[in-house]
Amino acid sequence: MVFSETLSQASSLAERALELMRDHSVPPTPANFGVWYAHVSGQYPDLSKAIDALLQRNERFSSGCNEELYRTFFGSEGQTDAVRDTSEKMQDTAVRVIEKLRQAGVDVSSFGEKLAAFGEDVANGGDLGSVIQRMLAETEAARQRNAKLETQLGEATQEIEDLRSHLEDLRIEALTDSLTGLFNRKHFDAQLRRDVLHAREAGEPLCVVFCDIDHFKRFNDTYGHATGDKVLKLVARTLKQSAKGRDTAARYGGEEFGVVLPGTVMRDALAFAEQVRRRLAGKELKTLDGSSSFGSVTMSLGVSQYRAGEPVTHLLQRADAALYASKRDGRNRVTAEAADDLPEAAAS
CATH class of the missing domain: 1.10.287 (Helix Hairpins)
Known part of the structure; x- marks a missing residue:
């Protein structure tokens, strides 16, 4: 953040920022103060637009909300x-x-x-x-x-x-991930923060899908890393075929992938994940000359839906827990976050 106010101007802005923070029960931490000072200074119109939208919706400025405002507008990305x-x-x-x-x-x-x-x-x-x-x-x-x-x-x-x-x-x-051509985790995390902020402002749903290749280590150990790379590329192509519009597909790390689905409720996110699973399981991995087959590749998937005001980390933790539930229950399947954790709109 860069400001050029005089001492008297800065004092006035600081008082206005603190007053707004008190009005909306925002804890006066350094990060929160920086966000609200930037807002009242008028030097960050996109930030002010986001805050104004939240105020119009009578959104509660929870710790998750404040954290996302700071990370979105003043984090490293x-x-x-x-x-x-x-x-x-x-x-x-x-x-x-x-x-x-x-x-x-x-x-x-x-x-x-x-x-x-x-x-x-x-x-x-x-x-x-x-x-x-x-x-x-x-x-x-x-x-x-x-x-x-x-x-x-x-x-x-x-x-x-x-x-x-x-x-x-x-x-x-x-x-970008150089091997698969998908976005990397850095972009995934940054885009997710932006999409969550938009979802909060617009009152739209948003879901996250985590995917993990089943028995990937077995492919590497049995057929070599070159074949493992082919598996990763096959998964990337499948995700690209399924992702549409504002969706963001990324290689999250190793054999794990993530997809952000803005404007998507749980029911449709599960349908998306199932489509990805079926498409991948229906493909056969062969040698370059086509003379032999390595069999099909399967993937386990977990889906979570954003809950208004929550930290992004909670959303990701639920998607990760759902993914490992798919692994635990036999792999090659899609699992939604626990029903009692779903937002009311998704559970209805």
Whole structure:
């Protein structure tokens, strides 16, 4: 967070922040104070929009709610996003400036001044032939300068575009699992926080699916790591085929995968998970030449639904517990979180 208020302004903002925190029973921890100070300062419009939406819904600012606000807007991923956004805006500005320079030409003003001086020479009785010669010479010099400038501007524009492309490649690489092509856990965690905040603001449902490949170690030990990699890629393709719209599928770690399903209730999340399970179990893993088969790959899945105001960690813990219930009950199955833990809307 960066602020530039004077001492008196900062004191006023601090008083307003503390007053709002008292009104909404927000504990005055450093992180919470930072969030509410940023809100009243008006320097973080997205944060203010999120808080205003929660206030309009009479949402209770529980510990989970406060934690998500801080992590979403001021956590490490939020800072990374801010740096990236700023970099992109700077690049866009540079491109626009270069385009305007290309269209207008920086020599126009100087050239116009010289033309005016030539006009004065003629009006004062100067030699017309000499004036015309000088005008032609200056015109040619301006043309050459502009041609050189055009080349330099073109090179600068290309350099900026190359930089933009490189930065985007680096950003995608940092958020992607290199083996499977799915998002990695870092992106999964950050996107889940964003989706949970949106679900809280909009009053929408959200579910998480955890998936774990059955007997994956057996594949590696029996057929080697190359075959294990094929299994991971097969699972990734299956998840990509099933995920739609705003869904986020990621390799969570090792042989475990996660999917965020925004706007999805438990019933539909279970249907999604079952579809993934059936698709994967229906595929046969073969050698490259197709001469032999390693058999089918199965996966155990657990599903949980977000409960308004809870910390994201609780949502993930319930999905993880459901996943291990699937493992415990025989594998190759889908299990929902315990019925008594379901939100009322999902249980009805």
